[in-house]
Amino acid sequence: MSDQYQVFAKTPVGKFVIKNLGLPSPITLDRFQAATPVIQGAVLFGAAVANEVSSAVAQVLANVHANTYAGNQPELQQAAAKVGLNLSAFNTTDTASKFKAVIFDASGIESSEQLRSLYDFFHPIARQIQTSGRVIVVGLNPDTAGSVQQAIAQRALEGFVKSVGKEFKKGITAQLVYVDKGAEANLESSLRFLLSPRSAYVSGQVLRVSQAAVVDVDWSKPLAGKTAVVTGASRGIGEAIAHVLARDGAHVICLDVPQQQADLDRVAAEISGSTLAIDITAEDAGEKIKAAAVALGGLDIIVHNAGITRDKTLANMKPELWDLVLNINLSAIERVNRYLLAEKGLNDNGRIICVSSISGIAGNLGQTNYAVSKAGVIGVVKYTAATLKDGVTINAVAPGFIETQMTAAIPFAIREAGRRMNSMSQGGLPVDVAETIALFAAPTSTGLNGNVVRVCGQSLLGA
Numbered sequence: 001m002s003d004q005y006q007v008f009a010k011t012p013v014g015k016f017v018i019k020n021l022g023l024p025s026p027i028t029l030d031r032f033q034a035a036t037p038v039i040q041g042a043v044l045f046g047a048a049v050a051n052e053v054s055s056a057v058a059q060v061l062a063n064v065h066a067n068t069y070a071g072n073q074p075e076l077q078q079a080a081a082k083v084g085l086n087l088s089a090f091n092t093t094d095t096a097s098k099f100k101a102v103i104f105d106a107s108g109i110e111s112s113e114q115l116r117s118l119y120d121f122f123h124p125i126a127r128q129i130q131t132s133g134r135v136i137v138v139g140l141n142p143d144t145a146g147s148v149q150q151a152i153a154q155r156a157l158e159g160f161v162k163s164v165g166k167e168f169k170k171g172i173t174a175q176l177v178y179v180d181k182g183a184e185a186n187l188e189s190s191l192r193f194l195l196s197p198r199s200a201y202v203s204g205q206v207l208r209v210s211q212a213a214v215v216d217v218d219w220s221k222p223l224a225g226k227t228a229v230v231t232g233a234s235r236g237i238g239e240a241i242a243h244v245l246a247r248d249g250a251h252v253i254c255l256d257v258p259q260q261q262a263d264l265d266r267v268a269a270e271i272s273g274s275t276l277a278i279d280i281t282a283e284d285a286g287e288k289i290k291a292a293a294v295a296l297g298g299l300d301i302i303v304h305n306a307g308i309t310r311d312k313t314l315a316n317m318k319p320e321l322w323d324l325v326l327n328i329n330l331s332a333i334e335r336v337n338r339y340l341l342a343e344k345g346l347n348d349n350g351r352i353i354c355v356s357s358i359s360g361i362a363g364n365l366g367q368t369n370y371a372v373s374k375a376g377v378i379g380v381v382k383y384t385a386a387t388l389k390d391g392v393t394i395n396a397v398a399p400g401f402i403e404t405q406m407t408a409a410i411p412f413a414i415r416e417a418g419r420r421m422n423s424m425s426q427g428g429l430p431v432d433v434a435e436t437i438a439l440f441a442a443p444t445s446t447g448l449n450g451n452v453v454r455v456c457g458q459s460l461l462g463a
Helices: 004-009 012-021 052-063 074-082 112-125 148-167 188-195 236-247 258-271 285-294 319-342 368-385 412-420 430-441
Strands: 042-047 067-070 087-089 099-105 129-140 173-179 205-209 227-231 251-256 274-277 301-304 351-355 393-399 452-455
Touching: 042 052, 042 074, 052 074, 052 099, 052 129, 052 188, 067 074, 074 087, 099 112, 112 129, 112 148, 129 148, 129 188, 148 173, 173 188, 188 205, 188 430, 205 452, 227 236, 227 285, 236 251, 236 258, 236 301, 236 430, 251 258, 251 285, 258 274, 274 285, 285 319, 301 319, 301 430, 319 351, 319 368, 351 368, 351 430, 368 393, 368 452, 393 430, 430 452
Parallel strands: 042 067, 042 099, 067 087, 099 129, 129 173, 173 205, 227 251, 227 301, 251 274, 301 351, 351 393, 393 452
Antiparallel strands: none
């Protein structure tokens, strides 16, 4: 369903009404297009104190050939020079310059007094970030800080980033990347994603990067040679996931219930994939998934996307509705993961990616069963991550209001509230969820394990 309010907002009358009534003014977000640079526009790079993380950030900017500027920071210039990144000079009095992305290395901040460097860097350029721009702050994981004071200062970065995401408007996103000590070389996949239009509907989020093996890929086809299973792939978000993973080079096995065979065949044909029509809640579902992937070299990626809603207030909910939602949305994931991990059903450096929901974070009226199941999915990620071996990782996305057949059936007033109650003032698209899943699926994302990223335009719910 199209967003008629967003269409109206682009008309002369709509612009006049919205401006005078102070209504939300959604813009058309930049989204990924093939054969385009990671970032199109200038990047401003700054640091509280230049250190090893600054060198790693500079290396990524050099790798993506970013047109990068920096102020008068000799240590930052030296870090950039070591990796072949040319930093053009920028003076904060130059109010005419505009930036598509701004990256600030805050990992050197060791006390609350030093948080002033955030103000000193961002205040002069707050109005110089372009539409659909990117703000990225890189910090040190507070859990690995060398002192209580440093941990406090690093934890404070979250409040800054989430506030900036709500203040800057114009489709500008703001993110925080926490890096473990020694994990600087694992930053690239996260920074590429956050700099690019792939992260159009992700804002106010925290990614945690840990130390892991460094994997080289062809960034134009990062999933080349990989085999992926996407559950619930016959339509909506699952269909979009299948398309994006195939675009990135994977062979995708599209899985759904036998009743969806026709749509499964259509999706698989569009992406040169294959199909697996089974009941994901069956006891032997994991065994069948493993068997389907064996002929293709084994399973590298599984995306647990299949899910349903059966909304009723708790007082009116029949037990079978509770059981059905919990079985499909949560218990099936546990059973399949348990089998694949116990029976070597995932190749080394494999990826498990789950689809949760902001309902599992914030709860929702009439969705106790759904919220329980999606909160449980977050539990699957959190408590499985530490048990994994052989380079296997598990992460999750938590979509907010996404324009699908499911949300199109929501009553008008509730649907409009869902669309507007976020920093983007609009609903997301299935591809937004798919792009974030592709980040976690990439072989280069070895340092991402146990993350839950909301794809919700920085929704006010559960913020």
